[in-house]
Amino acid sequence: MSSANYSRYKNPQQATEFNDMWARHVQDSNGLIFESVTVLTTWGKTVVWVHTPKRRVYETLVFFPGFNSSALTWAINRSLAGLSKNYRLCLIEINGQPGFSDGLSPSINTDEYGIWAQQVLEQLGVARVTLIAHSLGALISLKVCRMAPQLIKRAILINPAGIQSLTLSFHLLRYYWLAYHAPSHESVQSFLREVVFSPTYTDIPSAQEKLLIDFQINAFSNFQLTSWWHLALPKEELLAIKTPLYMLLGAQDKLYSYQATLERSIQYLPSLVSITVLPTLGHGVQTCPSVPPALKALLTH
DSSP, rough: OOOGGBBBBSSHHHHHHHHHHHHHHHHHTTTTEHHHHHHHHTEEEEEEEEEOOSSSOOOOEEOOOTTTGGGGGGGGGTTTTTTTTTEEEEEEOOSSSSSSOOOOOOOOTHHHHHHHHHHHHHHTTOOOOOEEETTHHHHHHHHHHOGGGEEEEEEEEOOOSSSSOOOOHHHHHHHHHHHHHHHOOOHHHHHEEEEEOOOTTOOOOOHHHHHHHHHHHHHHEEEOOOOOOOOOOOOHHHHHOOEEEEEEEEOOSSOOOOHHHHHHHOOOOOOOTEEEETTTTOSOOOOOOOOHHHHHHHHHO
């Protein structure tokens, strides 16, 4: 592997201490406890957060986070509370991203992330899982759906990367630049509110929003990320996917235009079952109260 594919924390000890404390706060404040399971892949160790309910398990849901994010983001604002009673939840930390997995990153514009995801899913020991994935995680899901369809029952993709290329206006880049070069509560909060979420999104308690902000401050200040710019997946790759696909798209997404994603998905994804547009939501939607009911509806489809 090329050294260019290594992401790393500049201060590993500080990162470990922060991440462990942050993970405890996320779980404690949201009433959901996960077991940390480590699996070995070609790209090193991958951490999977596993929650198994006491009641009968209907199926396993596998969650992939978005770019520059921890998989535990899915649990913030009690977003998984309604699913935790009847589903086994597996939250996968993406290699090469800040958080808990190793820093060696699969190459994003090759099949390597698909191979990595296949290796992780095989070690979970459960066939025919449902993938629920956001942004970068959705791009990875598209790859593994094409490469290992036998492992996947269906995939729910939320504001997916990979259908189209990332677009960043000068206005949005300004918020990102300020958060990256001068990470503080104020600059990161502005970045999240103006770029990642919709500016109209206020349905999150301040303590839960602080969990998101604190993680990003630590990532921006301490994590050196490998090259992450990606291209849209070729139409031949999209056409080859046979796994049933469902989409949730935020109409206020400023990073991936939902209209462009919708149009290319209809054109090149023959296994696409449905697209749900959430009118008031932006790119980052995992912690939004309207998303869990939408997921539940798709899971019983």
